[in-house]
Amino acid sequence: MSSVVISGDTSGSITLSAPAVSGTNTATLPAATGTVMVSGNMPAFSANANTTQAISQNAWTKVNYGNEVFDTNNNFASSRFTPTVAGYYQINATVNFGGGTYPVDSRCAIYKNGSVFANGSAFITTLTANGGLQSVNYLAYMNGSTDYLEIYAYTGSSGTTLYGDSTNTLFNGCMVRSA
Amino acid sequence: MYEKLILIYPELSNFDFGNGVITIQNDSDGKGDYIAKWEHPTLAKPTDEELA
Numbered sequence: 510m511s512s513v514v515i516s517g518d519t520s521g522s523i524t525l526s527a528p529a530v531s532g533t534n535t536a537t538l539p540a541a542t543g544t545v546m547v548s549g550n551m552p553a554f555s556a557n558a559n560t561t562q563a564i565s566q567n568a569w570t571k572v573n574y575g576n577e578v579f580d581t582n583n584n585f586a587s588s589r590f591t592p593t594v595a596g597y598y599q600i601n602a603t604v605n606f607g608g609g610t611y612p613v614d615s616r617c618a619i620y621k622n623g624s625v626f627a628n629g630s631a632f633i634t635t636l637t638a639n640g641g642l643q644s645v646n647y648l649a650y651m652n653g654s655t656d657y658l659e660i661y662a663y664t665g666s667s668g669t670t671l672y673g674d675s676t677n678t679l680f681n682g683c684m685v686r687s688a
Numbered sequence: 689m690y691e692k693l694i695l696i697y698p699e700l701s702n703f704d705f706g707n708g709v710i711t712i713q714n715d716s717d718g719k720g721d722y723i724a725k726w727e728h729p730t731l732a733k734p735t736d737e738e739l740a
Contacts, residue, residue: 567690567705568712568721588716614706625708661713665702 544687552582552592553683558673561607566667569625572604572617572660574680575673588659588680595653595688599646602660605677606633606641609666616643620659640672653688689721689739696734704728 512526528534538545556574564570574588584592592598604617612634619627629645649658660680662671672678689712694700704710713724726733 562716565690565712565714565721567702568714569724570714571716573716614702625711631706663706665706 546684546687548581550594550687551684552584552594552598553681554580554582554585554590555679555681556580556585556588557675557680558671558678559675560673562671562673564662564664564669564671566669567663567665569618569620569661569663571620572602572662572671572678572680574660574678576675578681589657590659590680590682591655591657592651592684593653594684595651596684597686597688598649598651598658598682599685600649600658600682601644601646602629602680603642603644603677604660604662605639605672605674606643606662606664607636607670607672609636609664609669611635611641611666613664613666615641615662615664615666615669617645617660617662619645619647619649620661621649622656623659625661626658640677642677648685650688658682689723692739693734696738697731700728700731 512524514522514524516522555578557576558574559576562573577585582593584590600619602617606615614631615633616631617629618625627645627647629643633641705712709728711725712721714721
């Protein structure tokens, strides 16, 4: 027997299949109640900014991440992540500041459902040749239907831009466990 | 928006904006800056007419 099919009470089925390679392997299920996670129900996404963006002084401005690298469950659109699977998600973001006057309070934050949820590091002393990189990381519970995440940036300086590039201005995340 | 608020209330500082007392927000949707939160202990939130 190469596979076991379990039919649902009313519809649908699950097929458990052994790989078509030699050898004996064991999969042990934990002694706990919960949902088995497989790649198909563990969303992951990654995006970066492909354009430079101006931001207003002392205003929280939504960061545009216009270049999708991957989006396994089609949950990322318009720089917003709205996962359709409930659970806990590790979220990471970076923003690269340019222009402006330093030292100054400049940071990024994870916004959940339109409001600040987690603040990142808060101060840039001086810009390097590549700009001023700030980051934020957080573990967020998402309900799998209405909850969404975005990244906002803030600076106390006028004349500031956010650099668009594929290695410094990033927004990514993935599910680490189910609800 | 920040420039307008400073004209109305010159006593406001960066601290008021950076620490959640007053939140100016821009959702990058083409509608510009707006006041998302105003919790200043003594200064009243400006009216739309004052901000126009």
